[in-house]
């Protein structure tokens with residue numbers, strides 16, 4: 129658990145707000161009830177990851193669950209009556225959140241985000257290659273779901289496009305489908321333009337599906353544990369208003385830059401990562417080059 133900063137700082141430009149502070153305090157004191165159409169919550173995982181000055185481990189699972197219930201209650205209050213929430217958690221801790229949330233919201237989907245595993249793989253058990261996501265709505269009779277904005281091409285196994293003869297005029301089968309609840313997206317890699325220096329940055333493509341499906345342009349999207357502000361960056365690109373909350377200064381700086389709110393913090397110029405790439409020349413020798421990127425490059 130982290131030391132709490134004494135004050136909360138708010139930065140804003142147009143429809144985009146960044147809070148530097150503790151999520152529970154910001155939600156409680158700064159966000160009006162029933163004002164947010166979509167929340168994406170990706171809290172610390174309670175597995176001992178290090179986030180800048182923060183070690184992500186609570187003394188017991190029960191302590192972690194108690195802390196989660198406090199911000200979950202606040203999130204439910206901040207949602208509009210037709211609002212939706214996506215919650216991520218470690219596979220170990222998700223059952224606590226699922227049992228709690230199903231009493232307070234309607235859980236429509238239990239999504240699995242699975243990904244490539246190029247890292248060290250466990251040898252003594254089946255290593256983790258997915259993260260669970262709960263998709264919940266406040267009112268199952270009244271919520272936003274833009275199915276047409278998230279269609280994917282289904283794999284039929286057929287070489288040629290199939291014809292549906294059951295129709296009065298035979299037509300091609302529609303191969304566009306709403307995705308099921310197993311989502312494949314590659315993890316964010318160093319060489320990807322969106323990469324920031326954070327141990328659990330989520331891919332923009334993952335967030336894009338949630339934002340497109342569960343909000344409309346002009347809606348407000350809130351991310352209480354913003355990290356690199358992926359949800360805000362995607363929502364901004366898709367014409368939504370955003371609120372992101374983050375405790376760690378290093379990541380607040382990423383958010384201010386990524387959302388183009390300001391290019392300095394306390395006099396420090398907020399530069400994008402200066403990435404070093406290892407390339408091989410014709411002789412197979414390693415050559416290190418730096419890709420220069422301009423400030424505020426999208």
Ligand SMILES: C[S@@+](CC[C@H](N)C(=O)[O-])C[C@H]1O[C@@H](n2cnc3c(N)ncnc32)[C@H](O)[C@@H]1O
Pocket residue numbers: 130149150151152170171172173179182326328329330331352353354355356357358359373374375376379
């Ligand atoms: C799993 S990461 C979020 C990653 C993010 N979704 C992204 O794509 O970059 C959780 C983040 O919560 C932040 N955090 C931890 N405790 C917090 C608190 N009490 N209030 C606000 N943010 C907090 C951590 O610094 C970390 O960046």
